[in-house]
Amino acid sequence: MSNTQTSRDSSAQLHHTLPQPLAVSATGLTFTLDDGRVILDAISGGAAVNCLGNGNRELVEVMTAQAEKMAFAYHQSLGNLESEKLAKLLTDRSNGVLQAAAFLNSGSEAMEAAIKLAREYWVEMDQPLRNHIISRSPSYHGNTLGVLGIGNIPSRRTIYQPFFSSNIHHVTSPQYLRHHLPNETEEEYSQRLADELESTILSLDPRYVIGFVAEPVVGAALGVMPPPKGYFPAIKRVLDKYGLLLILDEVMSGSGRSGELYAYQAVGEGVKPDILAMAKGIGSGYVPISAVLAGQRVTERIRKSGGWKNSHTYQNHPINCAVALKVLQIIERDNLLTNVKQRGEQLLDELKDATRDIEIVYNVRGKGLFVGIDLVGSSSLKPRLAPRIKTKAFENGLLVLAISGTIDGVEGEVIMLGPAYTVTQEQISEIVKLLVRSIREVVEDLDKEG
Incomplete structure (x- = not known):
């Protein structure tokens, strides 16, 4: 047996499929x-x-220096300068669209937090009956139960079906090349999908809907799918008509991957999110880190209500934030x-x-x-x-x-x-x-x- 392929029986790890080459x-x-x-x-x-x-030696040095200076501080007891500086850089680069950030450990955590933040926003707006959320199919937004339910990939989701809420709904994911009608332009196709979203909202009653979840460039669910022309403007017009939140999942497509720091800046045609999650590239794999960011509307309401109710032990971890800050600085500098x-x-x-x-x-x-x-x-x-x-x-x-x-x-x-x-x-x-x-x-x- 090759050293590069450990057998399932000889490995002490619990593997996703089979042990991989070493x-x-x-x-x-x-x-x-x-x-x-x-x-x-x-x-x-x-x-x-x-x-x-x-x-990358710079990232290793930053990691080491921060570990020596201060390895950990629990965010409910002590703040840290690295998370403050990282939040400031990210909000500044959004040109005022995003006004507050917090840092978690994975894309799944960030998306879970984003959905919870959206629900908290409406509760603090004294509209607690808003408990329906709309996503797309196929879609994938993470592997924790909340966002696994919001996504819709059968191979990842089916065995956990009994755990999912009936308040999660799905509309069509955009696949223009495969699914447009004869002579239908990208803009017309986009409007048709926006009409489907509006019909779904009306069928639920807009007073009970939280918002809509989407990846700007769809990653694993569709295998890298940029939106057709006019898609996000058409979707946003529907959401604005009923005052609903736009929640963007930039876990895979963000952090510069699509050519701009934020993927919505690359493909959104001017559309601005209310809540955004990012991960993966933000730490370049040197540390596990993700971010959830909120726009003005959500930020002001949450701060007025007394604070965000989400909390994890390693939230705003100083080493992770120091490394992510350096990653973004290197991307800009170079x-x-x-x-x-x-x-x-x-x-x-x-x-x-x-x-x-x-x-x-x-x-x-x-x-x-x-x-x-x-x-x-x-x-x-x-x-x-x-x-x-x-x-x-x-x-x-x-x-x-x-x-x-x-x-x-x-x-x-x-x-x-x-x-x-x-x-x-x-x-x-x-x-x-x-x-x-x-x-x-x-x-x-x-x-x-x-």
Whole structure:
């Protein structure tokens, strides 16, 4: 048995699926395995997290210095300067849209906190009967019970169905290319989905609705899906008509991943959120950290009521906040968002050109360094198509993310890419070369299988 693949029985860990190959070190965009192989990382550690790559000495030094100065202070007993400075940077960069922030440990925690904050807002507005919330299907917003219920991915959700509230409702996730009507423009399609949202709100009675939850660029649920033109303006008009909250999940698409610090700045067409959650790239994988941010409307009401009722032991952790602050400072200092945009355009262009003659490639799409390769493959294929390509890519020295069920929660196959913001022009071309080679080899294997 290879050292890089521990068996389920010999591992002392409880694994998500099977034990994975063992990485023993990493630098920049490469991982070294315990058998000496070097893997090029095209997905920032596996899930669009490690936006500055591994081995960043500045982040290690900040982490060490903060641990020596003050490792921990419980937020209900003592504040800390690092969380204050991080909150100030994030709110400043929103140009007044977001006015307060708090810091948790994962995207799931941040989204859970965002939903609780939305409910608290309405209770403090003396409207406690507002207890219905609307999300989209397919969608994914985290793995804790609250936000797992708000999302709608059967493979993640079904066994926990008895725990979910009947006050969670779903409307259609935007997939213009697959689902638009003949001659229907993107703007017309967007308006049709906004009309569906309005019908759902009216069926529930607007007086009982909290708001609407969405990812600006959909990540794992649809396999990187930017919104069609006019989508968020159309949605926001409906929400404003009934005074409802817009809650944005930027856990995967934010922190610069889509080319702007906030994903809504990249794709929202001027729409402003009331509540926003972010995670993953904000700590670049060096620390577990997430954020929930509130706009003026919510911030003023919560402060007037006496304070936010959410509390976790590691909330506003000083080491995590110090590292995240440095991550954002490096992104700004090194002008990395320009690189995100330029290398993202290069990645899309080279992938589209290189896959033009591959029949199983349905679509290549993305925003910034957040790209999905949509594939034609049936759920009846075992193993499924996207995991086959991920496995083949790894054999060829490339780490990617495979997602199945991206059309309706069951059908649909996508390979997701999201390299670090420091990726070079040469590395982008190497990623494309290795991935396209892997796709072609899987096609050949399928032809042999008949």
